[in-house]
Amino acid sequence: MEYWNKRFSGKGKIWGIEPSKTAIYALKLFKNYDIKKILIPGSGYGRHTKFFSLNNYEVTGIEISEIGLNIAKELDSKSKLMLGSVLDMPFNDEMYDAIFCYNLLHLLLKNERALFIEKCYSQLRDNGFIFFSVFSEQEERFGKGTKIEENTFESKPYRPTHYFTKEDILKHFNAFSVIETNIIEEKENHGDLGLHTHKFRYIFAKK
Numbered sequence: 630m631e632y633w634n635k636r637f638s639g640k641g642k643i644w645g646i647e648p649s650k651t652a653i654y655a656l657k658l659f660k661n662y663d664i665k666k667i668l669i670p671g672s673g674y675g676r677h678t679k680f681f682s683l684n685n686y687e688v689t690g691i692e693i694s695e696i697g698l699n700i701a702k703e704l705d706s707k708s709k710l711m712l713g714s715v716l717d718m719p720f721n722d723e724m725y726d727a728i729f730c731y732n733l734l735h736l737l738l739k740n741e742r743a744l745f746i747e748k749c750y751s752q753l754r755d756n757g758f759i760f761f762s763v764f765s766e767q768e769e770r771f772g773k774g775t776k777i778e779e780n781t782f783e784s785k786p787y788r789p790t791h792y793f794t795k796e797d798i799l800k801h802f803n804a805f806s807v808i809e810t811n812i813i814e815e816k817e818n819h820g821d822l823g824l825h826t827h828k829f830r831y832i833f834a835k836k
């Protein structure tokens with residue numbers, strides 16, 4: 630929480646207010662199905678809750694950083710935004726048609742990842758969908774920093790990152806029926822790194 634509060638208080642809307650290429654791709658997939666209610670765990674300062682809300686979905690975001698959440702409330706007045714840790718879900722008794730989770734799962738350690746995925750499964754209606762993106766082993770930072778767990782490195786201080794191989798992501802989501810999984814390249818331009826390209830792994834699957 631402290632790490633993200635610091636990041637959002639210093640640089641505010643770090644990744645800009647436009648949706649990521651990944652979210653635009655997820656929307657394209659979601660449009661093929663009967664999806665109305667979306668849960669966005671780790672919703673940050675709201676660029677993706679806003680994007681899905683503007684596309685006429687009923688959106689709920691959960692965010693651990695109060696500073697991030699307050700920026701989100703200014704950016705996005707349509708979505709329902711809640712403060713809390715995804716590890717303490719559920720925060721209501723709603724069932725969602727889909728869960729969109731952008732780059733949060735890789736920030737959790739092994740037991741937390743399993744718990745979080747279980748909690749997502751329970752908040753999804755039968756035949757509901759998940760779209761998760763995570764750091765892959767093809768990221769430039771893979772293997773850098775102190776090793777904390779298998780394929781998990783503290784490549785930035787106080788921010789362990791788990792890097793997912795294809796086999797690993799399939800194992801994490803083995804309770805779901807996988808529709809597709811692949812690498813998506815996402816360009817970002819922020820901080821000391823300047824313009825750089827991430828190689829995220831995404832998974833789109835059905836309960």
Ligand SMILES: C[S@@+](CC[C@H](N)C(=O)[O-])C[C@H]1O[C@@H](n2cnc3c(N)ncnc32)[C@H](O)[C@@H]1O
Nearest residue numbers: 633671672673692693694713714715731732733
């Ligand atoms: C890489 S950022 C992505 C933010 C947002 N999805 C976006 O793309 O703009 C990860 C987000 O997850 C949040 N987060 C990290 N751990 C969390 C937890 N346990 N519960 C809820 N949010 C968490 C962080 O505060 C941060 O906003």
